[in-house]
Structures are given as structure tokens and as C-alpha cells.
Amino acid sequence: MQQERVPPLPARLGLACYKCYKEEDVRLSRCSGCLRISYCSSECQKIDWKNHKPMCKALSSIEKEPMAMATLFFSLPSEPTTDLNVLKNTTEAYGSNILNLCHRSLNRKATTAEFNLVGWEPRCMVCTRTNQLIRMEAAKNGTSPAKIHHLIPCPQCNLSFCCSPAHWDAARLLHNRPCEDGSSRSVSQCAMNRQVRTDVNFENTIAESHAPSGTxxxxxxxxxxxxxxxxxxxxxxxxxxxxxxxxxxxxxxxxxxxxxxxxxxxxxxxxxxxxxxxxxxxxxxxxxxxxxxxxxxxxxxxxxxxxxxxxxxxxxxxxxxxxxxxxxxxxxxxxxxxxxxxxxxxxxxxxxxxxxxxxxxxxxxxxxxxxxxxxxxxxxxxxxxxxxxxxxxxxxxxxxxxxxxxxxxxxxxxxxxxxxxxxxxxxxxxxxxxxxxxxxxxxxxxxxxxxxxxxxxxxxxxxxx
Incomplete structure (x- = not known):
């Protein structure tokens, strides 16, 4: 039996349909429960709901647990920072806490696809807030849902995010300076992200033509x-x-x-x-x-x-x-x-x-x-x-x-x-x-x-x- 592809990175980030993986010439609607993934149509969402439902409910239930919310907010940096050690420790602790809460709610370990919704959840580059944390913070402050602003992606690469224009001002230098993981000393995170998008599009083309696995x-x-x-x-x-x-x-x-x-x-x-x-x-x-x-x-x-x-x-x-x-x-x-x-x-x-x-x-x-x-x-x-x-x-x-x-x-x-x-x-x-x-x-x-x-x-x- 043919194994279904694990959703590619843009789909995990809500930038492509989580079911059909389309991101061009479609209007995406974000899942209102988990705020992590998007669908291009009600048909795709309906087809995928059976698979997504357990993790969606586990993720959204976190907002109903005061102690869980307090723990998540406690670890956030008080000010925007480009200290990579602080950002790394904060995001790893946050991801671990979210995953443990989901395991408890699911009463089992998360699947690979479910883990991906935690591991690659979009975060602000300099304060590590997620869309869910922004919603939780807004609810705590009594902000109307209509006035909640979600994370803002980089207009060049679309794979890095900030929670406000002010935080993008703080993050821009980090985002555009040479990245140690690049193929050369001059390659920035933004350029690396654009390469990732190119490779994902290539894999999607290959999958559509002759390699269902996308490999x-x-x-x-x-x-x-x-x-x-x-x-x-x-x-x-x-x-x-x-x-x-x-x-x-x-x-x-x-x-x-x-x-x-x-x-x-x-x-x-x-x-x-x-x-x-x-x-x-x-x-x-x-x-x-x-x-x-x-x-x-x-x-x-x-x-x-x-x-x-x-x-x-x-x-x-x-x-x-x-x-x-x-x-x-x-x-x-x-x-x-x-x-x-x-x-x-x-x-x-x-x-x-x-x-x-x-x-x-x-x-x-x-x-x-x-x-x-x-x-x-x-x-x-x-x-x-x-x-x-x-x-x-x-x-x-x-x-x-x-x-x-x-x-x-x-x-x-x-x-x-x-x-x-x-x-x-x-x-x-x-x-x-x-x-x-x-x-x-x-x-x-x-x-x-x-x-x-x-x-x-x-x-x-x-x-x-």
C-alpha cells in the first residue's frame, strides 16, 4: 500500500493547504481551532478532519488550562532579543511543554505529522510568540477577536515571522546576516528560506509527475x-x-x-x-x-x-x-x-x-x-x-x-x-x-x-x- 506523504513544510506552517498542498492561486483559510494549518476549501478540510481532529482538539484545549497558559507565558522573553541561546532555550522549552500537554490530552504519543505541527509552528523571531499565544494573550487582555493580528511573514521568504512591525525591525538584522548553516559565508537565513521554498516546489512537481513520495x-x-x-x-x-x-x-x-x-x-x-x-x-x-x-x-x-x-x-x-x-x-x-x-x-x-x-x-x-x-x-x-x-x-x-x-x-x-x-x-x-x-x-x-x-x-x- 502506498504511503501518504507527510505534509511539506509550507503546509505545516499554514502557508499551503494541509490536504492538497496547494499554495498558488488558492484562498487559504486557517483552522480556527489550532491556528496552525490552513485549507484551500471546505472540501479539503472535511476530507482531512478525521486525521486532524485529535491533534486539533488537543492543541486548542491547552487554552482552557490556566496553569498551562501561565507556564507558556512565563517562558517568553520580556523584550525582543536576537540572542540565539535565549531564543533556542525558549522555543525548545515551549515545544516540549506543548507536546507533553498534547500527549496527555491524546492519551498517546503524537504521530510524526502531529509532532510536525508543534515542531514547525510559526513563531516570532525575536520574542517566540505563536499565533496561539497571541490569541491567548488577547483573550487575557479582553481584546476583541476581530482585532487580533496574526504573525507577519517575511515578504521575501515567507518562512520566518514576527508578531509586529516593531519586532520585524528588531529581527531584520538577524534574518539577513550570514547564516552559519549556509552553503557559503554570505548566505542569509532569508536566502536559505527561499532555497527551502524552491526545493519544496521542486518536490511537489516531482510528486505530481512520477514520485508519489515526493522523493x-x-x-x-x-x-x-x-x-x-x-x-x-x-x-x-x-x-x-x-x-x-x-x-x-x-x-x-x-x-x-x-x-x-x-x-x-x-x-x-x-x-x-x-x-x-x-x-x-x-x-x-x-x-x-x-x-x-x-x-x-x-x-x-x-x-x-x-x-x-x-x-x-x-x-x-x-x-x-x-x-x-x-x-x-x-x-x-x-x-x-x-x-x-x-x-x-x-x-x-x-x-x-x-x-x-x-x-x-x-x-x-x-x-x-x-x-x-x-x-x-x-x-x-x-x-x-x-x-x-x-x-x-x-x-x-x-x-x-x-x-x-x-x-x-x-x-x-x-x-x-x-x-x-x-x-x-x-x-x-x-x-x-x-x-x-x-x-x-x-x-x-x-x-x-x-x-x-x-x-x-x-x-x-x-x-x-
């Missing part, structure tokens, strides 16, 4: 004549021209959204290659091995659905005959007994007798190693994509670190990358913490925040031998 996947089908260092290269320099010819994009159009869309999957093989290059600096023997073995720790559906992209490793290493990937993680389908699967290769690789083998194991990596016992052999690289290695998995990663295998860990953002602990192994400065040149180019605004972005494998958290 664009592309990988080259050529084999390069020899290995070439990735140092100093970019997504555009390596893929843009080739992709233009492959998918038939006219020269009058930018390849930006196409390359960023493809990078969301190609980031996995390209980060593997970059990690191997840095861990073996000065020795290119790994590029000429008969069999190159990579173990992917904490693997899940992302690696399964993107399996096609891993052949890019073979395509950039023409002297390697067999690529063996071990996908190991508690979320992998199947049981603890590993399953070996022979994957298809492109006609050129098949003609040369080259192979790609995947082994799937539903287990933690250190348990996988123990179960293999004497049959275990160290791989050329262990890698954990966006692992949260020192947050969600603090109890399981240390045992893996102690194995002393050439390893690389990536992270979604700077904060996650900066707190990796390697169990005593010496981290290589070339592998982080730093931005990953081969992280996904498709960035997403941070949830429960008014500033900042994250990306799949956006940061290298650290690597060691």
Missing part, C-alpha cells in the same frame, strides 16, 4: 576511468552537468533543486568515499582492493530505500571488483540472523563482472560483532549516518567505539556534531566536528526554533582509526 532519486550510470580525490570538489562540480544531460533539463534552468534533491540520497555513498579518503590519507590502497567492505551502523529504511545510490562507490572506484555493505541496526527489517542479498549492478559493472552485496542484520553493532564471533572480520570502514551518537544512543555506542575500527560518524547539525565522544579513540581533525561538503544540499529549518537549519549528514561529527 527525487538519481544516480549516474557511468563508471569513471579512475579514482579521483574528492577534496575541494562540490555537488555542482561533480554532478550538475551530467545530471542535466541525463534528465533533460534545459540550459536556461538552474540545476540547483535537481542537484540538492539527488544529494539527499547520494550523500551516503559520497560521505563514505570522503571518509575512506581521509582515514587513509597518503595511501590509496583502499581504492584498488578486490573487495571493499563497509559496515553501516544504525541502518534503517533510509539506507534500504536509497540502496541504488551506493553503486556510485563502485562507479568511482573502477579497480574494486566487489562492494560489500553490511546494514546493521535495531530498526532493520528481519531478524538477528544476517541476510545476504546480491544487488543489481549497472550494465557496465555487470559486463565487467563487478558485484554489489548487501548483508542485513537487525541488531546493535556490538551484538552483531559478538554473534559473528570468529567469523567477524573488520571492515574498511564503519559509518553511522546522522547517528545521534552522544544523545539518543549513549548506552549503545560506547561498546562500538571500543572496537577500534576505522569509523566515521555524521550528524544533522553543529550541536549534534560537537558532542561526539569516541570512547578514547583519537578523533581526526579532518573528519570533524565540521561541515560535511558531501552532506545533503537539501536543508530544513530546525524544529522548535526560529533560526538555523539541518541536513542529512550535514556535519561530520568525527572519525577515527
Amino acid at each position: 527525487f532519486m538519481w544516480a549516474p550510470d557511468r563508471v569513471l576511468p579512475s579514482w579521483s580525490s574528492l577534496e575541494g570538489k562540490t555537488w555542482d562540480s561533480e554532478f550538475a552537468d551530467e545530471m542535466r544531460g541525463s534528465v533533460g533539463v534545459p540550459t536556461t534552468l538552474s540545476m540547483g533543486p535537481w542537484v540538492r534533491g539527488a544529494s539527499d540520497n547520494l550523500t551516503m555513498p559520497m560521505t563514505i568515499l570522503y571518509g575512506l579518503e581521509k582515514l587513509n590519507e597518503g595511501d590509496d590502497g583502499w581504492t584498488k582492493k578486490h573487495t571493499l567492505t563497509v559496515h553501516i551502523l544504525g541502518a534503517s529504511t533510509k539506507e534500504l530505500t536509497g540502496a541504488m545510490g551506493f553503486e556510485e562507490i563502485l562507479h568511482r572506484l573502477p579497480e574494486v571488483k566487489t562492494l560489500k555493505l553490511v546494514l546493521c541496526g535495531p530498526e532493520m527489517p528481519g531478524g538477528r540472523i544476517p541476510q545476504t542479498i546480491s544487488m543489481e549492478t549497472c550494465p557496465d559493472c555487470t559486463r565487467r563482472g563487478r558485484k554489489r552485496i548487501h548483508e542485513h542484520a537487525c541488531d546493535t553493532y556490538h551484538a552483531f560483532v559478538q554473534n559473528k564471533s570468529t567469523k567477524y572480520s573488520k571492515p574498511d570502514l564503519c559509518i553511522a549516518f546522522t547517528s545521534g551518537a552522544s544523545q539518543e544512543s549513549t548506552q549503545t555506542w560506547p561498546a562500538t567505539f571500543q572496537l577500534k575500527i576505522p569509523s566515521l560518524f555524521t550528524a544533522y547539525n553543529r550541536e549534534e556534531a560537537a558532542i561526539l565522544r569516541s570512547g578514547g579513540a583519537k578523533l581526526l581533525p579532518a573528519l570533524g566536528p565540521k561541515k560535511n561538503a558531501w552532506g545533503s544540499g537539501k536543508v530544513i529549518p530546525e524544529p522548535n526554533s526560529v533560526y538555523g537549519f539541518y541536513a542529512v549528514n550535514g556535519w561530520l561529527a568525527g572519525g577515527f582509526k
Whole structure:
């Protein structure tokens, strides 16, 4: 059965219809209950009401709880501020409080789509007020509902908000100054937001044409004549021209959204290659091995659905005959007994007798190693994509670190990358913490925040031998 798309970012922000995702040439009406989402017609709202009703009622019920309201208002900054630490702490505390209140009302955990209505709720950039808080504040002060003004979006990007013109005056410098998450030092939050809108529109077009999931996947089908260092290269320099010819994009159009869309999957093989290059600096023997073995720790559906992209490793290493990937993680389908699967290769690789083998194991990596016992052999690289290695998995990663295998860990953002602990192994400065040149180019605004972005494998958290 086809899985329904999670509503894209504009729909979560009330800037597009939450059911059909249209935002152009439609008149949107905001849900009067939760004030978070909008619909283009009563028909779309009626169709979606069964799904939206539980969370809508949970969110609107918060306004009837005096203690909850007092807690939410207490955390607001007394004056507009551009202190990112204050804004971050305030929005995270607010989002956590809202989600806990919703869980209590729902009597269950929120679904991904429901969580998104909290995580990406529009907020004032300098005081963190939301539309709901503005309504609650107005009711508290006896203001007529007709005189309530909702958040004002930035007219350029439409993805950042303030609660008044005065607060926009305070926020403008922050909004337009260079953003540390940008692709270059000159890119502002406003420009990043506009890129996000472009990428969302691209995904919607792809979904309407041939990919109902909204996911664009592309990988080259050529084999390069020899290995070439990735140092100093970019997504555009390596893929843009080739992709233009492959998918038939006219020269009058930018390849930006196409390359960023493809990078969301190609980031996995390209980060593997970059990690191997840095861990073996000065020795290119790994590029000429008969069999190159990579173990992917904490693997899940992302690696399964993107399996096609891993052949890019073979395509950039023409002297390697067999690529063996071990996908190991508690979320992998199947049981603890590993399953070996022979994957298809492109006609050129098949003609040369080259192979790609995947082994799937539903287990933690250190348990996988123990179960293999004497049959275990160290791989050329262990890698954990966006692992949260020192947050969600603090109890399981240390045992893996102690194995002393050439390893690389990536992270979604700077904060996650900066707190990796390697169990005593010496981290290589070339592998982080730093931005990953081969992280996904498709960035997403941070949830429960008014500033900042994250990306799949956006940061290298650290690597060691």
C-alpha cells in the first residue's frame, strides 16, 4: 500500500493547504481551532478532519488550562532579543511543554505529522510568540477577536515571522546576516528560506509527475576511468552537468533543486568515499582492493530505500571488483540472523563482472560483532549516518567505539556534531566536528526554533582509526 506523504513544510506552517498542498492561486483559510494549518476549501478540510481532529482538539484545549497558559507565558522573553541561546532555550522549552500537554490530552504519543505541527509552528523571531499565544494573550487582555493580528511573514521568504512591525525591525538584522548553516559565508537565513521554498516546489512537481513520495532519486550510470580525490570538489562540480544531460533539463534552468534533491540520497555513498579518503590519507590502497567492505551502523529504511545510490562507490572506484555493505541496526527489517542479498549492478559493472552485496542484520553493532564471533572480520570502514551518537544512543555506542575500527560518524547539525565522544579513540581533525561538503544540499529549518537549519549528514561529527 502506498504511503501518504507527510505534509511539506509550507503546509505545516499554514502557508499551503494541509490536504492538497496547494499554495498558488488558492484562498487559504486557517483552522480556527489550532491556528496552525490552513485549507484551500471546505472540501479539503472535511476530507482531512478525521486525521486532524485529535491533534486539533488537543492543541486548542491547552487554552482552557490556566496553569498551562501561565507556564507558556512565563517562558517568553520580556523584550525582543536576537540572542540565539535565549531564543533556542525558549522555543525548545515551549515545544516540549506543548507536546507533553498534547500527549496527555491524546492519551498517546503524537504521530510524526502531529509532532510536525508543534515542531514547525510559526513563531516570532525575536520574542517566540505563536499565533496561539497571541490569541491567548488577547483573550487575557479582553481584546476583541476581530482585532487580533496574526504573525507577519517575511515578504521575501515567507518562512520566518514576527508578531509586529516593531519586532520585524528588531529581527531584520538577524534574518539577513550570514547564516552559519549556509552553503557559503554570505548566505542569509532569508536566502536559505527561499532555497527551502524552491526545493519544496521542486518536490511537489516531482510528486505530481512520477514520485508519489515526493522523493527525487538519481544516480549516474557511468563508471569513471579512475579514482579521483574528492577534496575541494562540490555537488555542482561533480554532478550538475551530467545530471542535466541525463534528465533533460534545459540550459536556461538552474540545476540547483535537481542537484540538492539527488544529494539527499547520494550523500551516503559520497560521505563514505570522503571518509575512506581521509582515514587513509597518503595511501590509496583502499581504492584498488578486490573487495571493499563497509559496515553501516544504525541502518534503517533510509539506507534500504536509497540502496541504488551506493553503486556510485563502485562507479568511482573502477579497480574494486566487489562492494560489500553490511546494514546493521535495531530498526532493520528481519531478524538477528544476517541476510545476504546480491544487488543489481549497472550494465557496465555487470559486463565487467563487478558485484554489489548487501548483508542485513537487525541488531546493535556490538551484538552483531559478538554473534559473528570468529567469523567477524573488520571492515574498511564503519559509518553511522546522522547517528545521534552522544544523545539518543549513549548506552549503545560506547561498546562500538571500543572496537577500534576505522569509523566515521555524521550528524544533522553543529550541536549534534560537537558532542561526539569516541570512547578514547583519537578523533581526526579532518573528519570533524565540521561541515560535511558531501552532506545533503537539501536543508530544513530546525524544529522548535526560529533560526538555523539541518541536513542529512550535514556535519561530520568525527572519525577515527
